[in-house]
Amino acid sequence: MTEQRPRRQATRTLPARKRIALIAHDGKKAELLAWAERWRDTLARHDLVGTGTTAQRVAETLGLEVHGLMSGPLGGDQQIGARITESRLDMLVFFWDPFAPMPHDPDVKALLRLAALWNLPVATNAASADFIITSPLVAQEVTVNVPDANDWLATRRDP
Numbered sequence: 001m002t003e004q005r006p007r008r009q010a011t012r013t014l015p016a017r018k019r020i021a022l023i024a025h026d027g028k029k030a031e032l033l034a035w036a037e038r039w040r041d042t043l044a045r046h047d048l049v050g051t052g053t054t055a056q057r058v059a060e061t062l063g064l065e066v067h068g069l070m071s072g073p074l075g076g077d078q079q080i081g082a083r084i085t086e087s088r089l090d091m092l093v094f095f096w097d098p099f100a101p102m103p104h105d106p107d108v109k110a111l112l113r114l115a116a117l118w119n120l121p122v123a124t125n126a127a128s129a130d131f132i133i134t135s136p137l138v139a140q141e142v143t144v145n146v147p148d149a150n151d152w153l154a155t156r157r158d159p
């Protein structure tokens with residue numbers, strides 16, 4: 001198979017003050033809230049955004065501003081995905097529930113695909129979130145490789 005892939009990489013610089021998305025499925029919300037409480041002081045130095053219910057719960061628990069988008073099943077995951085595509089997000093903490101049947105699984109897959117594509121730091125459980133949040137890179141400007149969208153458009157052929 002010869003799937004078309006970006007031929008060139010470009011770079012983008014993540015700011016020192018990160019835009020961090022927080023999302024948890026219902027079965028993982030308690031775990032995410034406990035994690036967020038543990039790292040409250042660090043999270044307070046960044047800009048937080050989340051899917052509707054998660055954002056509300058984190059804001060209440062931490063007493064911090066969390067920009068709430070739509071609830072996940074109503075399109076919130078896709079709103080986060082759009083922010084990734086537009087370079088308006090710098091980190092994703094998404095505690096998805098491996099035990100729950102996922103009625104809006106396509107949204108979850110689409111979000112994780114965009115995070116992988118755009119080389120976004122992602123944590124999907126408490127241990128990986130601990131590793132990411134304690135990285136010195138969280139508080140620094142960091143330049144990462146991303147697909148070169150202009151080159152992709154210029155070289156894309158009709159099938």
Ligand SMILES: O=C(CO)COP(=O)(O)O
Nearest residue numbers: 051052053054071072073
């Ligand atoms: O469904 C979600 C993630 O896929 C989360 O949405 P809520 O934060 O609104 O519960």
